[in-house]
Amino acid sequence: MTGRLYGVGLGPGDPSLLTVRAAELIGKADVVAYHSARHGRSIARSIADRYLTGGQIEEKLVYPITVETTDHPGGYRGALDDFYEEASARLAAHLDAGRDVVVLAEGDPLFYGSYQHMHKRLAHRYPTEVVPGVTSVSAAAARLGTALVEAEETLTIIPGTLPEEELTARLASADSAVIMKLGRTFPAVRRALERAGRLADAQYVERAFMDGERTLPLAEVDADSVPYFSVAVLPSKVAPLDAAEPEPDGPGEVVVVGTGPAGPLWLTPEARGALAAATDLVGYTTYLDRVPVRPGQLRHGSDNKVEAERAEFALDLARRGRRVAVVSSGDPGVFAMATAVLEAAGADPYRSVPVRVLPGMTAAHAAASRAGAPLGHDYAVVSLSDRLKPWTVIAERLRAAAAADLVLALYNPGSKSRTTQVGLARDLMLEYRAADTPVVMARDVGGPTERVRTVRLADLDPAQVDMRTLLLIGSSQTRLVQRDDGTEVVWTPRRYPED
Structure with a gap:
């Protein structure tokens, strides 16, 4: 009979924050494995030390590299893959011999943890149990004494190793966020927070529940002092009950x-x-x-x-x-x-x-994407509403676009009080375009009543058009193609024939 594999979460650093289950398993294990850097010290082992009995086999899994510089033929990722294969083979030997193996993991085993690489290689081969632990995210919030999310807010977890542009985009769109893996990524993270307009809200937590713990506003942190075991936190935007209405600090x-x-x-x-x-x-x-x-x-x-x-x-x-x-x-x-x-x-x-x-996605581009690529060549955008300009101006512009053989995107084609514009525009376009010119009728694109269909210009029925409809009228080059699955695709070639 084989042994059992346990991935055991140790929490953020304080040994008293282990779960009862984690402490029991560490004390009963035949083998206790833990990762460490090449200097040999293991934070995971130091957290679990009080629960070790002294009679267990200890497997120290020493990373071959700690930075992304290596002469391994497969590069940094190749070096780590080889290490994980070798480490999992060492643990498999114990499991095959019937020994229970506990792999220690700081925080939670499956949350940016080293254990997960053992899990992927061994869990399908041996009976396995994962024991969750308190994550650094929860630890940071506890030390800050502030809510991460409240009501309908969402929490985004972001690795600081993402490209700066991606960091900025994720931070700009987040309600609340925690940025992991700081250390050498801190300068880029700080710039991303500033570019996203979130720097003033960001808090910094270093070594939560460990010796050397530090918390302060992130804007005050010296980049040279930031270790890997630190996180940036954008807490909940919901103000506490006793918070006063903030005074304007300048022009809005x-x-x-x-x-x-x-x-x-x-x-x-x-x-x-x-x-x-x-x-x-x-x-x-x-x-x-x-x-x-x-x-x-x-x-x-x-x-x-x-x-x-x-x-x-x-x-x-x-x-x-x-x-x-x-x-x-x-x-x-x-x-x-x-x-x-x-x-x-x-x-x-x-x-x-x-x-x-x-900027935002335009209605014309959204409608075009549903139909295919009708705006693939030059096109004009015209509003048929005569509320802010006379119909004579609209007709003039339609004639100019039609004479230039441009695809037309027509906004605001009709409403309860405007019922004639679509018919007038159709008849005007028929003076320049063939009767079978494709016309995309796109209503409520992206909404619950979306309907997109293509008709011939001559068959365009004003009664089927309302204020929520956008019309795309093809040029002489626009094509309507039926595909093998029965769908129709409208597209306008990028090449235009020479005279």
Whole structure:
């Protein structure tokens, strides 16, 4: 009979934070294995020391390298893979001999732990039990005395070894976060926090529940003093009950945020972060409803026809020190709120209010992706709404685009009060395009009632088009192809025939 393999979590460093199960198994094991660096000292063994009986076989698994510089033919990863193979073979010999083997793991065995490499190589061959341990994440929160997440907040765990751009994106979009594996990655992590606008909130925890423990605001940390056993924490944004309303510490700002055509899947990390960081959200009520409610954040909804008033309201809030996100669907610079905000910001008394515009997925691009690639060549974007410009101007632009043989993306094609524009546009385009020109009718792309279909230009029925529909009218080169699975794909070649 073979022995049993145990992956035993030791917690963050204090021996008294082991579970009862972990202490029992360490005391009963035939073999106790632990990883160490080449200097021979093992933090895992030092944590478990009081539970060892002295009669067990100890297997010290010494890493061949501690930095990513090696002359191994397979590089750093190859050197480690060879080490894990050799280490697991040593443990397998004990298991085959009927000995129970406990592999010690700091924190939790399956949370960025060295044990997991033994587990992947041995657990399918031998009876195995994993004993969880208190993670460094929980230890850090306990030492800070602050909640990590509350209510509907989410927690993101991020390794500091990610590229700086990726770190920045993850931090910008996170509610709460813990960044692991600092040490030499600390300078990049600090820069990423600063670029994401999260540095002021970040806390630093070093050696939680171990000798030399240290906690302080991350912005105050000397990069040369940061060990591997440290984490950065962005705690919950929900204020404690006794927290006073923060006083404005200077001029606020307005960020015009593009949320894409529908729900959170279309939201960029940068936009998600700006929405989370705002003290106030301003926007058309329908669009505000797409943004999760956050405790302490004020929401100011309004009707869709008061863009100028909405822009001035947002700027006035920012002038009083508030961080304001103006919520706009799609891309805020395409028939949306960026123009209204910038127009108001260019006049007194708002000239000094900082304004940023964050892009979003446009409705045209979202619709095109569902149909194939109808915007693969030159195209024009036109709004059919005559609320802010006369129909004569719209018709002029449609004729110019049609004469230039451009694919057309038509926004705001119809509504309850505007019922003639689609038919007029169709008849105008038929003067320049063949009757069988593909027209993509995309309604509520990304939403619960999404419907995307392709019709011939001559068959375009205005009664089937409403304000939530976007039309893509092909050029003379646009193709409609039926694939073997029965689906239709619309695409416009990138090459254009010479005269």
